[in-house]
Amino acid sequence: MSEHTTDEHKMKEADITSTPSPGRHSGRFPYVHKVGKPPKQNLLTELSNSFKETFFSDDPLHPFKDQPRSRKFILGLEALFPIISWSKDYSFAKFQGDLIAGLTIASLCIPQDIAYAKLANLPPQNGLYTSFVPPLIYASMGSSRDIAIGPVAVVSLLIGRMLQDVIDPKNEVAYVRLAFTATFFAGITQMILGIFRLGFLIDFISHAAIVGFMGGSAITISLQQLKFLLGIEKFTRKTDIVSVMRSVFNAAHHGWNWQTIAIGLSYLAFLLISKHIGKRNRKFFWVSAIAPLFSVVTSTLLVYVTHAEDHGVQIVKHIKKGINPPSAGEIYFSGEYVSHGFKIGVVAGMVALTEAIAIGRTFAAVKDYQLDGNKEMVALGTMNLVGSLTSCYVATGSFSRSAVNYMAGCQTAVSNIVMSCVVLLTLQLITPLFKYTPLAILASIIISAVVGLVDVSAAKLIWKIDKFDFIACMGAFFGVVFITVEKGLLIAVSLSFAKILLHVTRPRTAILGKLPRTTVYRNIEQYPDATKVPGILIIRVDSAIYFSNSNYIKERILRWLTEEEEQLKGKHLPRINYLIVEMSPVTDIDTSGIHAFEELYRSLQKREIQLALANPGTVVIEKLHSSKFADMIGENMIFLSVADALLTFSPKTTEEV
Template identity: 70%
Template sequence: MTLKLLYDEVIERVTEEIRSGHSSRRHDRALPHIHKVGTPPKQNVLKEIKETAMETFFADKPLSHFKGQPASRKLVLGLQAVFPILQWGRGYDLGKFKGDLVAGLTIASLCIPQDIAYAKLANLKPQYGLYSSFVAPLIYAFMGSSRDIAIGPVAVVSLLLGTMLTDQISDFESHDYLRLAFTATFFAGITQMALGFLRLGFLIDFLSHAAIVGFMAGAAITIALQQLKGLLGIKNFTKKSDIISVMRSVWTNVHHGWNWQTIVIGLAFLAFLLTAKYLAKKSKKMFWLSALAPLASVIVSTFFVYITRADKEGVAIVTHIEKGVNPISAGDIFFSGKYLGPGIQIGVIAGLIALTEAVAIGRTFAAMKDYSVDGNREMVAMGTMNLIGSLTSCYVSTGSFSRSAVNYMAGCQTAVSNIVMSIVVLLTLVFITPLFKYTPNAVLASIIIVAVIGLIDIDAVVLLWKIDKFDFLACMGAFFGVIFKNVEIGLLIAVVISFAKILLQVTRPRTVALGKLPGTKVYRNIYQYPSATQIPGMLIIRVDSAIYFSNSNYIKDRILRWLQDEDESRKESSFPTIEYLIVEMSPVTDIDTSGIHAFEDLYKSLQKRGVQLILSNPGPIVTEKLYASKLMDMIGEDKIFLSVGDAVATYGSKADQV
């Protein structure tokens, strides 16, 4: 009996040694593949907060070139930062001026008729459009960083202002209406300057490209439909902007409100402008034809109405444009009273829309010429020009896409083209405005219709449908909101859908199951790569998002659902049940306390199922927070790996056979 006990003890020890040796050899075999996850050094909390703030608001390090410079040089650099013209102006020469002169004269010929027409969109007298193309471009030329953008009133902002101002003061002939327009312009400038100085320009990026495409297209159709008043010669026209009200107003006036002489003039010049636009688009060398066509239309139609006295037959004309330079309007701004609140509200909305359009245009042409545009500097420049503009009888101005395109095609070299345009507008205000008295409104309507057609980007809408259905929904929501209600509702829908997309992506991030590609050590999404095979006894899940309070519970529940579904499917196959759950965390850029708690709950749920939790490739921020919490103690450092391959090599008993 004693010998048998001794024999059993020896056999048990030998068996244990064999098992131990096998395990040791297995781990030795895996050791060359195992790399410990690096733990970032602990940082000072205040230093970390400072670095985060610097990266958020001062990623471009705007003050770096001031370091080590003498006081006199710092003054020069400071002035150049505020007025970029002092920097690039030193290398300005006659060759560049020739290009800017031609471009400036060309865009001036386009902007003069457009300014008169756009002022009508804002329900302002024609001279206020010209005022806005005199002061604003001058200021931008000294402060802006774009070489190609052309400044002035634009159709969308003019319509937005006209609609929102009329909601507050229905009588747009009253002086209070004009004062409210200046007040809105003042606060639009304040908003834009504040965004630039506080370096909060990233806020305008919350308006997604899809939402802007839909908003612009809807605004273009709304603007074009409203021009039927001038094109058809209708006198009693609705003040509403939605498509139903506009079409009802058009058809109720069909028997007595339409004027056939006006229709003939309007359609004739509309056909001419469209033909010129088509020829310019077909051949880039003919760009000047599209640029000069509006001014030519105004001159010819004005002369025709004057010699035929068509205005006596019911053809509506401009009648009068105030002569002279901008009068001071600082005393007309509402700084108190019942219109202060609406003025701020309208100004903020108009300022943001104007800024979004300008920044988009500036970046587009900067990319074409391979130079950079400073977004925050642009905001300060736009804000300054609108603030000063509000004090000199201007309304909200921004970058115009049609004029900027002509400016670019005409060979502009610098912002001096804006100065040339401004001087031409000044000469027009001083000497030529009386000649526009007989300009028919039908021609101005035709000019606006042709100008806004370019805002409808059908190719972009088709691309949105192909790439992202949610983006397409945002686009259509903004579009239908504008045409069936008004521009404010369309803008609100655009913002809401854009935020909804962000929230959906944050709160419902993707999680995917990974498998091993045959003949490699690479692990990829099993749905994207059907040949990727899953590891027996293991489930590998990748989380494609940072883990925050907003999505932590969803991620935990989704991982458990993955586990349950995989368990059920593997029961029906020869695969062994899942013993290890590997969470691949390389896309997880950050995790908060809610995320830590969610993983603690996940660990406890897995323990009840007899499944071990393993983490793979956590980033430095995530690793630091894992060590700072109890989660690391719960999981164990031996369950944290640099890669999925390391984890499989360590715990996957059949990994070598896969």
Template identity: 30%
Template sequence: MKRAPVSGFRSPLLEWTHGYRRMWIKPDLLAGVSAAAVVLPKAMAYASVAGLPVQVGLYTAFVPMVIYALLGTSRPLSVSTTATIAILSAAALGRVAPAGGAAALLSACATLTLMVGAMLAVAGVLRLGFVANFISDPVLTGFKAGLAVVIVLDQLPKLLGIHFVKGSFVHNVLAIVSGIPHASATTLALGIATAAVLVAIEHFFPRAPAPLFAVAFGIGGVSVLSLQLHGVEIVGYVPTGLPSVSLPDFALVASLAPAAAGIALMSFTETIASGRAFVERGEPVPNASRELLAIGLANVGGALLGSMPAGGGTTQTAVNRMVGARSQLAGLATATVTLGTMLLLAPLIGLMPQATMAAIVIVYSIGLIEPAEFRAIVAVRRTEFIWAVVALVGVVLLGTLPGILAAIVVSLVALAHHTSDPPVRVLRRKPGTNVFRPVSAEHPDDEVFPALLMLRPEGPIFFANAERVKQKIRALIEQYQPSIVALHLRAVSDLEYTALKMLTDAEKELRQRGIELWLVGLNPEVLAMVQRSPLGTTLGRERMFFNLDRVVAAWHARRSSTR
């Protein structure tokens, strides 16, 4: 079946409707309704995590869902909000609206969401989708684990039925411990029972909408047992109807800018990760830059209609796909169910216990902690495990917004570490073959060519590592005392000016010592740079070779002519 191209910013609406099959309608609608049963309880719970009224969660599962379904490139992706976005939003809103007044919070939320959307949309137009790759997997693993700790600590008071003024991590831990004797036994029992229901359903009936059953369990307990009379707090009044227009407060732009940038980065990271994780054979892979634009416009539209920052959610997307979603029509079905909930079920939602929402948030947030992932990281590379732990501790002790900055800094330091010290390997030839491989104790019989030192630097050589590469080459020359140094550059993907100048200086230094520098296996881009430089003129064609076989042949010819 012929499909429209996915490059550029052409409307994906035409793309997914083109070639749409009638047989997909039923699974799309069923998947959308099933996903709604997961999306709505979690969206309301995450709104409460952000300190916002629960109806904001409904608005977030409606407006951004519709806009993304029209513009997004991932077929099964379900868009509302996530635990990560919620806790980052909570930190940002708590700083600019510390009193927690409804009007101030909603205005600040509209401003934050609009800024997140604008940043994402602009990044999409500028095709900056690659930016998400700057957070390494180990750092992201640690960052999410740290968020899980923060979220659980934030929700425990609701689970215990206690209240205190929140502060630092240590302050909150001590306040919870000292508040345990004053906890509401009924509230705690309800929270534990809700968590047990969620875990049991997830374990025995993984396809069932566990959050919906948990919400029904909590509302049923309030309705039948009058749990309010026993100290159980409920959500309270939830307005019925469509969201009203929300106006941002542009006076908050400067103070919210750092938080908006962090939330935008995490929103896109989670969106693209969720979208790519559930691509089936024959489907186009989500286009990163167009995903930026789609999720950005979804946030801009949501900001004007009462939404909090939004992004793609892994759990709800998994439900969407498992039930059989074939296109973005499933997202429109989820939004339709959300609309019906806003118009008809708001009074019922008001009976939901706070402990029920806390239990939902805690159960799904704990899933952000992945012990198996930490074990896998430490088994492969202990240094990267340390980076993951640094990100975790940074979020817990510094706070979520400084924590995300710390995570990005750690990722960039990790990148700098990997690229600043590239290996330079000494090569020898496997006997009887034309295979050249690094010197190894496992291959002591590999051929050595007297006075010829073959070296292979690996990775890009640029200003940050050129001097280090030069030091390694110089040390190997001192060790082997060759008369010819052949640099095999096949594994060097790029060579910028500083690195080229380093090679030029090295050639001059070696020539003064009576040592020749040969270059081997240059890719077209590197070859073009060398030929445009004085080094190319100095070396000429005689000292640049296509492969190591020709180097060895030239070495043999040189030795024969000097006998």
């Protein structure tokens, strides 16, 4: 190392000073390092830094700094419409991949759109409308290259379930208007979250809760399709498993239609087999992608030729031809339904957002590119806002279509544009041909699409990793299956928050021991070879210390101390003289935390035990000095490490390396 480099290294360590250890002037550890005191920040700077890190951690304004006004305008457009940026490098080779992917997902989305619209109790054309306008908006504003936009099963079920609690689906005009109103507020909710950079709120829903919610929704969606799969005309409006199965068995004697069952089960088997083939060999992904459209076409021809509708087979009957009609005038902006539309929209918007962000992040990680969460929210919100004005209901990213899109070789969001163009041609030319499509086929398509949402392997992994996570997962699952979808979602969110509160209010603490032949101190439960230091108790606190847990931490430390003293007394060993709190995991401490440490210090004084702190972080040490607690215990009782504290309290122990 050069002399210049050595000097620089010394300058970087200038904030750490060293003082001779009391009673120690030779050997391997002649000095104890003092903990550096950081410069005090003013309140405005501290608040500004916290605000920036919370809402602007990606510093979206950085590219605009020191740029002329014209350049800022262009950068602003590129930020709002990423298509302007990536289209500069777009090539014919990329278009080939996007064209194939777009045509493939279009063949999948058309039958799914009709089926999902039925799931939401909406006219089938509204499902197709939702795969025309929203994908075009997203393609220009979204940052994901792989996500495929359109209606999805979970959101469709949620919309249908909540809407029918307010308006009977038989009152089609009012029902559809409320659906547009809910979509409008879903878009507003998503936009607000993106504009005000509140996307971190979605992270409060844990992965385990999402797994349980999706699995429960898949079961509920599949049960709802028994109405069409068995040809039952009178069916319960409730979604819980008990009500659905009671309705199915009550109709067993006279309500089932064998022709419908034969069509539905045979095509369901075909769809599941084709899906299995696509999963086993990625080269044949197109088999599962084309299977739904093939099923719709062949079953429609079968019904048309055999006139099965005259024998009780339920059919679509009519799909309105033409592109999306305007619907701005149909949204409820006043009256009794506004509040209902707002509530349904917020819930559906959050669920749709969670699903889209999860899907986008998954494929972004696979292809190793960055997904801007806040841009995604603005894009999704804008497309649903525009969608509500053009006869669409809530759209989001579809996992099944996104997976097909990825496997088909999509390169950019142009695949969504290709899909949208195919849907446009479908709306303009061939929708009347779907008149004889049996509803049993749509039920089969939905069941085959959602069966993958029941992720048993993920649930098993959650059980192995974290039992409380598994409780949250099962709580969400059973809440959806046995109560309602929205209450299941509420349970999922509640259990996610409960886990956070549990960890915040009851953080872990551990007694540390010295690893043989080292100066390393670790949890004695994790490292059985670690030995306690005679006369000294070392405790690590594994959490920030706030008002919510400060009293518990103080009491837990005192309980550790009491238990240790009783053990020593029973073994006739020397009493404890020093208590060292290892604070490296403590990222922050508030006023209540300082107060709790003051009470701990007084309790220890009565027991004639000296309190010492080891390795407090920058924020913590600054607050310890500001509160004068550092002066209370003495600055020489705050150490850089546990080893330094032991160097002062028990020099012989430190020498045994």
